Amino acid sequence: MSVSIRKWRIDDRFALAENLNNPKILNNLRDGLPYPYTEQDAEEFIRAMLSSDENNTFAFAITLNEKVIGSIGVFQQDNIHSQTAEMGYYIGESYWGNGYVTSAIIQVCRYVFENTDIIRIFAEPFAHNIASCRALEKAGFQYEGTLRSNAVKNGNVVDMKMYALVRE
Numbered sequence: 001m002s003v004s005i006r007k008w009r010i011d012d013r014f015a016l017a018e019n020l021n022n023p024k025i026l027n028n029l030r031d032g033l034p035y036p037y038t039e040q041d042a043e044e045f046i047r048a049m050l051s052s053d054e055n056n057t058f059a060f061a062i063t064l065n066e067k068v069i070g071s072i073g074v075f076q077q078d079n080i081h082s083q084t085a086e087m088g089y090y091i092g093e094s095y096w097g098n099g100y101v102t103s104a105i106i107q108v109c110r111y112v113f114e115n116t117d118i119i120r121i122f123a124e125p126f127a128h129n130i131a132s133c134r135a136l137e138k139a140g141f142q143y144e145g146t147l148r149s150n151a152v153k154n155g156n157v158v159d160m161k162m163y164a165l166v167r168e
């Protein structure tokens, strides 16, 4: 197994759409992504990432033996949070449970801490997203507390958990 992160390429639109066109994934993300999620949607996302400011957006494809299996990104915040960044990620369902996202989280955090002045990377999974919470913990993130009734997703009020990794 060789999990890596690399910059997006337009040709990744096929693999991205194939992996993300799944309600089990979309139900664990913020709103705003369409379902069905098409190759056109994937291309728009990739173009947006490639033209984004590379000083504050760190978006990568997750690859397994060169094949794109998912997405991970770290997004710098602003104002007093300008040295804080939010991380998000997902991989295709057929790849779940193999430690792949844990490995991608470790790699992207290393990249961000080595190449920017960011001092804190956080993630806010839904409290019921056990796999995401576990991956964060395995990657060294600290659980900082539960944000009660922090979102409404698919009509349900949900708690979220705050996890963070701070620069040592």
Ligand SMILES: CC(C)(COP(=O)(O)OP(=O)(O)OC[C@H]1O[C@@H](n2cnc3c(N)ncnc32)[C@H](O)[C@@H]1OP(=O)(O)O)[C@@H](O)C(=O)NCCC(=O)NCCS
Binding pocket: 024, 025, 026, 028, 029, 088, 089, 090, 091, 092, 095, 096, 097, 098, 099, 100, 101, 102, 103, 123, 124, 125, 126, 129, 130, 131, 132, 134, 135
């Ligand atoms: C969450 C997600 C990214 C995890 O990716 P992954 O590559 O499967 O994660 P890993 O294999 O690195 O780690 C998952 C861990 O959770 C554990 N886990 C998964 N489901 C679990 C459950 N229901 N109960 C207990 N542990 C569970 C796995 O066993 C593994 O831990 P282990 O290595 O100690 O056994 C993936 O499931 C996904 O893309 N989900 C949909 C999108 C999403 O939730 N994105 C994150 C939004 S915050």
